[in-house]
Amino acid sequence: MTNLSEDRRMLVDSARAFAERHLSPDLTRKQQLPAGYDPTLWSGLAELGVPAMLVPEDMGGLGLTLSDLAAMLTELGKPLLPLPVVPVAFATLALVHGADKDLRERLLPAIAAGEALPAVAWQEQLAGLPGTTVATTAQENGDRWQLTGTKSMVLPAADWTGLIVLASDGGEQGLFWVEGDAAGIATEPLAGPDDSLSATVTFEMAEAIRLPGGRDVFDTALAGATLLASAELLGLIHGAMDLTLDYLGTRKQFGTAIGAFQALQHRAVDMHLARVLTGCSLETALEEAECATTSADRLRAASRAKARASASALQVTKEAIQMHGGIGFTDEHVIGRYLKRALVLQAWLGNAAEQRRRYAAMSRPRSTETTA
Numbered sequence: 001m002t003n004l005s006e007d008r009r010m011l012v013d014s015a016r017a018f019a020e021r022h023l024s025p026d027l028t029r030k031q032q033l034p035a036g037y038d039p040t041l042w043s044g045l046a047e048l049g050v051p052a053m054l055v056p057e058d059m060g061g062l063g064l065t066l067s068d069l070a071a072m073l074t075e076l077g078k079p080l081l082p083l084p085v086v087p088v089a090f091a092t093l094a095l096v097h098g099a100d101k102d103l104r105e106r107l108l109p110a111i112a113a114g115e116a117l118p119a120v121a122w123q124e125q126l127a128g129l130p131g132t133t134v135a136t137t138a139q140e141n142g143d144r145w146q147l148t149g150t151k152s153m154v155l156p157a158a159d160w161t162g163l164i165v166l167a168s169d170g171g172e173q174g175l176f177w178v179e180g181d182a183a184g185i186a187t188e189p190l191a192g193p194d195d196s197l198s199a200t201v202t203f204e205m206a207e208a209i210r211l212p213g214g215r216d217v218f219d220t221a222l223a224g225a226t227l228l229a230s231a232e233l234l235g236l237i238h239g240a241m242d243l244t245l246d247y248l249g250t251r252k253q254f255g256t257a258i259g260a261f262q263a264l265q266h267r268a269v270d271m272h273l274a275r276v277l278t279g280c281s282l283e284t285a286l287e288e289a290e291c292a293t294t295s296a297d298r299l300r301a302a303s304r305a306k307a308r309a310s311a312s313a314l315q316v317t318k319e320a321i322q323m324h325g326g327i328g329f330t331d332e333h334v335i336g337r338y339l340k341r342a343l344v345l346q347a348w349l350g351n352a353a354e355q356r357r358r359y360a361a362m363s364r365p366r367s368t369e370t371t372a
Helices: 006-022 025-029 039-048 066-076 085-098 101-112 215-250 262-291 295-329 335-347 352-362
Strands: 118-121 137-141 144-154 162-168 173-179 185-191 197-214
Touching: 006 039, 006 066, 066 085, 066 215, 066 262, 085 101, 085 118, 085 162, 085 197, 085 215, 118 144, 137 197, 144 162, 144 173, 144 185, 162 197, 173 215, 197 215, 215 262, 215 295, 215 335, 262 295, 295 335, 295 352
Parallel strands: 118 162, 137 162
Antiparallel strands: 137 144, 144 197, 162 173, 173 197, 185 197
16 A cells, blocks of 8 residues: 555554564465464464454544555465454444444454454355345344354354344344354354365354344445455465565576566566556545445445455466466465465455446446536
């Protein structure tokens, strides 16, 4: 991001130092962690204040902005650290905007301290954007509700304090809080191409509390998570490019570093342009989303950023493998994991094609009136 304020630059520097301190080939290649993330790293991020960034100050948080967290995520995304920053931020936004006072006071301080790990259960297919209908049902039972249905791609895959579930009561869609140890919940882990883990969660008359916020709050939280996922993709692009440029400078053929070959220089420039355009798109989308007054406008801005980030991440990581030559196709070299991670992250919350369709559908038609 350009023109960072002094405070934001300090956040970026702290995230960069954290990533460099914990980066190791073994960690980057670590496969199928039991909960889909590294608890030790998450505790370290909590000490850094990352889970507290979107929590209001009166709830024990830092009260910072999406742009602040996005700037840090760009750094944390470079080394592919297994961390649930975006999923937890997604849930945090839903609670901040949609929970009642009692639940906010119980959960938000614990989230800020890294002691609570909420997740959002909304997908009912393995990919795609949320539709206009929701199959998971909610039935009222006194002052509680009971949920029945199945959700896919729940992140993190385990260890939740509780789940925020998008469900329908037959008339309208709403958000429901389900405690992590509630009866009537069954989970099944699902490994992604990058060996990350998500969970398929089945609810069978699981007891829940209805949150005051409905679909509008969900859309606001979804927009925020989509922007943050775009920031993580931007970090991934930076990481893949850094590895590629280093390889071009050290790998030699015919006694010359291959980075001196003009054909490879042109391809590296294309990768650089994709990185710059992704950063610019994300920056303007964050500004628009933070100034927006409706969830629709926030989603529209987020779609533009995610479409660009998803497409660029695939472009850059595929090109990076090609420019590494044969070693890039092996599991021994880390560059392949960047493509695998890009495949997962570009699809989560909607891939480039889906985001473009949503952006087009939500864009206001241009006026056909002419003025004298």
